[in-house]
Each structure stands twice: as C-alpha cells, then as structure tokens.
Amino acid sequence: MSTQLPTPTQQQALLLAARAAQLKAYAPYSRYQVGAAVLDDQGRIHAGCNMENAAYPEGLCAEAAALAAMVLAGGKRAHAVLVVGQGGKNNSEWTTPCGGCRQKLREFGAPGMSVVCANDLHIGPSYTLAQLLPESFGPDHLNTLNDAL
Numbered sequence: 001m002s003t004q005l006p007t008p009t010q011q012q013a014l015l016l017a018a019r020a021a022q023l024k025a026y027a028p029y030s031r032y033q034v035g036a037a038v039l040d041d042q043g044r045i046h047a048g049c050n051m052e053n054a055a056y057p058e059g060l061c062a063e064a065a066a067l068a069a070m071v072l073a074g075g076k077r078a079h080a081v082l083v084v085g086q087g088g089k090n091n092s093e094w095t096t097p098c099g100g101c102r103q104k105l106r107e108f109g110a111p112g113m114s115v116v117c118a119n120d121l122h123i124g125p126s127y128t129l130a131q132l133l134p135e136s137f138g139p140d141h142l143n144t145l146n147d148a149l
C-alpha cells in the first residue's frame, strides 16, 4: 500500500484550514489549542478544533471535530489529515494525535492516509496510520456488522 502524501498545495490548504480552526479552539483549561483539517475523497477540506469542558473528560479533540465535519458533509474517507498545535520551546515540537484520535482516524482513513503534524510555524513530520497505530483493530474485524452494511 503506498502512502499518499498530500501535494505541497494540498498541505498548504490543510495548514491554512487547520490554523484557522486552531484560532477558534475552546481550550480554557489546558490552554493548549489544536486545529485539524482532513482532505476527503472528493478533495474537500474539513476542519475542527478542540473543545474542552468543565467536566474534563467530556472534552473533544480537534481531529474528532474535523472527522465529524467530514461525515456531516458526506465525506467517506480521509486521504490526509494535518494537525496543528503549539510548538513548545523554540517551536521544535509537533502535536501528534492522541490514542483515541488514532483510533477514530483508523475508522475513516483511506489506505495509505498520511498524518501530517505541524506547529504554529512549521509543517513537521508525516506518518502513516500503520506507524501511529500498528496492528490496529478496525471495522473489518466486525465481520457480522460489515455484512449488514
């Protein structure tokens, strides 16, 4: 399976959308604002931001919000996702998706989907989902359910 790195133009479009979303993040508790943008099977981009809650576990990650926007718009598969968070000291760090978001991306990722990590200043490394979530569990394990789809 070949990895589908987004083109430089697509990466820039994803970064712009994710950055715009990041600026709208509701993160009063952690003060860690995250934006995410997914490129769907129709070439469209859907963005999301994190949304925290006074009851802390009820918070939502940016990747989950972006995937929900894709689903709402009728998108079926994410071909690429870009996540942007704060870059830490000297902007030398990148936000990588949390474990729960890796599983959510597993549900909607096209084969070879790339996960691009960025911070306020730089586009950083890209990963495949297989790198981020090896030996993963997914819809194909639920054969009986799949038969009904």
Ligand SMILES: O=c1ccn([C@H]2C[C@H](O)[C@@H](CO)O2)c(=O)[nH]1
Residues within 6 Å of the ligand: 027, 030, 032, 033, 034, 049, 050, 051, 052, 059, 060, 061, 062, 063, 083, 095, 096, 097, 098, 101
């Ligand atoms: O991949 C990630 C990692 C963290 N967060 C959010 C959750 C929480 O609101 C804040 C700090 O963990 O960042 C995301 O949105 N995506």
